[in-house]
Amino acid sequence: MEDIENTVSVDDGAEAFIELLNANGVDYIFLNPGTASGPIQEALSKYKALGKRAPEVITCLHEFVALSAAHGYFMVSRKPQVVLVHLALGTLQLGGALLNAQRGRAGVVICATRVPSDREGNGTGMPSFPLHWIHEQFDQAAPVRDYVKWEYELRSNETIHEVVQRAFRITSTEPCGPAYLVLRQDLLGQKMEEVRIPPVARHAAASAPQVDTALIEKAAAILIEAKEPLIVTGYSGRYSQGVGALVELAEILGARVVTSQYNMNFPTTHPLFGGFGSEPHLNNADVILVIDHDVPYIPARANLKPDAKLIHFDIDTVKLDFPMWGFAADILAQCDSTKALPLLSQVIRQRATPEDKARFQARFQRLQGEHQQREKSQDLATTKAAPKPISADWLCHCIAEVIDDNTIVIEETVTNRSAVLRHINRTKPGTFFGNEGASLGWGLGAALGAKLASPDSTVVTLVGDGSFIFGCPIPALWAANVHHPPFLCIIFNNKMYNAPKLGIRGSNGGQSYSEKTGHWVGLDINPPPSYALIGQACGAYSQLVENPEDLQPALKNAIEQVRQGKPAVIDVRIK
Ligand SMILES: Cc1ncc(C[n+]2csc(CCOP(=O)(O)OP(=O)(O)O)c2C)c(N)n1
Ligand SMILES: [Mg+2]
Numbered sequence: 372m373e374d375i376e377n378t379v380s381v382d383d384g385a386e387a388f389i390e391l392l393n394a395n396g397v398d399y400i401f402l403n404p405g406t407a408s409g410p411i412q413e414a415l416s417k418y419k420a421l422g423k424r425a426p427e428v429i430t431c432l433h434e435f436v437a438l439s440a441a442h443g444y445f446m447v448s449r450k451p452q453v454v455l456v457h458l459a460l461g462t463l464q465l466g467g468a469l470l471n472a473q474r475g476r477a478g479v480v481i482c483a484t485r486v487p488s489d490r491e492g493n494g495t496g497m498p499s500f501p502l503h504w505i506h507e508q509f510d511q512a513a514p515v516r517d518y519v520k521w522e523y524e525l526r527s528n529e530t531i532h533e534v535v536q537r538a539f540r541i542t543s544t545e546p547c548g549p550a551y552l553v554l555r556q557d558l559l560g561q562k563m564e565e566v567r568i569p570p571v572a573r574h575a576a577a578s579a580p581q582v583d584t585a586l587i588e589k590a591a592a593i594l595i596e597a598k599e600p601l602i603v604t605g606y607s608g609r610y611s612q613g614v615g616a617l618v619e620l621a622e623i624l625g626a627r628v629v630t631s632q633y634n635m636n637f638p639t640t641h642p643l644f645g646g647f648g649s650e651p652h653l654n655n656a657d658v659i660l661v662i663d664h665d666v667p668y669i670p671a672r673a674n675l676k677p678d679a680k681l682i683h684f685d686i687d688t689v690k691l692d693f694p695m696w697g698f699a700a701d702i703l704a705q706c707d708s709t710k711a712l713p714l715l716s717q718v719i720r721q722r723a724t725p726e727d728k729a730r731f732q733a734r735f736q737r738l739q740g741e742h743q744q745r746e747k748s749q750d751l752a753t754t755k756a757a758p759k760p761i762s763a764d765w766l767c768h769c770i771a772e773v774i775d776d777n778t779i780v781i782e783e784t785v786t787n788r789s790a791v792l793r794h795i796n797r798t799k800p801g802t803f804f805g806n807e808g809a810s811l812g813w814g815l816g817a818a819l820g821a822k823l824a825s826p827d828s829t830v831v832t833l834v835g836d837g838s839f840i841f842g843c844p845i846p847a848l849w850a851a852n853v854h855h856p857p858f859l860c861i862i863f864n865n866k867m868y869n870a871p872k873l874g875i876r877g878s879n880g881g882q883s884y885s886e887k888t889g890h891w892v893g894l895d896i897n898p899p900p901s902y903a904l905i906g907q908a909c910g911a912y913s914q915l916v917e918n919p920e921d922l923q924p925a926l927k928n929a930i931e932q933v934r935q936g937k938p939a940v941i942d943v944r945i946k
Pocket of ligand 1: 834836839841869
């Protein structure tokens, strides 16, 4: 990447766009095309013929998969990604993947074409179609505006360098998130001689803030005094150094760490790991340090000590894009936790007296003992978990046996999440991801993108049967087969939407008509489609597993197939 402005010869707006993606180091365009993206596709064909560098296209046969894959690529690489969809209608097809990208703070520049402004074809060289009247909307960005950090329409190719660069800077500046850029077909096809290429290094993401040092001093003093400190983290592990920084702080203090279910923030085998979710530990804590978290506890279920001190360090402090958000904090500081935590550790180390350090050490040992007890009781649970139908516990136990420490696990198993979290330990940064937006279907596309971003890792995505279908399996598995980012998909097939069933049960207890009559409305996916046949039809190695004893060989086989380059689907019928 250059640090002085350049110009590059191009023939049209589409080539200018490609040159700007090149300058930003973009490797892939996640594309679902239409007539209006023709100039870009034609330019890519020309670049290939001439041996010129251009991003590779991943053909996504559904826009939801395109955005989920870009999200998956970003979460693994932290490099901003590009999606290209067709007009307003392709934008609408992004659907819930937009919510997932927003809440996952995924740096993705979503580009959408727009019909030419001129319906008579004058001077644009674009033939007019009836669709140019039909597709056009008053405000193409309206459906996405709630979900993106920034949206804009390119008005003129004179400014294409500025506009594209601004999209990259915004999407990749913390807190990251999607940006939406409209590209009119006539501008993409418009003749140009050259494009200005900004010095990308000088237009890079803004640096994320170090915390106010006075607040670090104050937080350190509170944490040193604490009798039962609790660290509650949401997404501090999004950068690999965030995990090491948190381990260091927790070890100095001898503080228990609980984490959200969506990121690998802290090694789950660590003696100070206290599980997922803060609620079991809140009533004991006199100081709670929240780091990068959207929902550190559910107020109605949280039994906080009235005098508990709350310290909250976050890159996104007041959650501007959450309509409601109002967790209390004695210290609320915006910061990059990967910078703030090492400083906090350093100040605690300097300020703590030998007596304080002895207290920290004693606490560490007590928590270590509790951790060992918990591990023993979990081991007992798995040994009795092998009857038919297969239990989620047994399935997760078997998965844990076949994967290694570097495997990237993507999780969207909904009501079986607790079994996943119980049995599948993660110890290395970047080896576990969940869907922060909860619009289901993300797991397949995310796995596709994760594997593209980390070709040497084995990627395993765990999905409910409902989530598998929401994930557009044909487009996702087809792309995995044809574009070769192979991943293993394991379906937790309970033949239903279990979560809404539990919702009805939870609200009405045993008194609901649904419970008494056994007539649960709209919840069964039974008889289920043959997911293995769907996988097979897309070129994936596929197997249905119903017997517990078949599970381990099937999973081993599937991992082997994936390591050899073939996507795989294992449909496991569970209780
Ligand atoms: C796109 C989308 N539609 C609907 C829902 C509401 N919903 C939440 S959980 C759930 C069931 C998911 O089924 P499955 O993936 O099989 O997991 P299970 O509940 O069976 O564990 C549904 C439909 C949602 N979250 N996302
Ligand atoms: Mg299900």
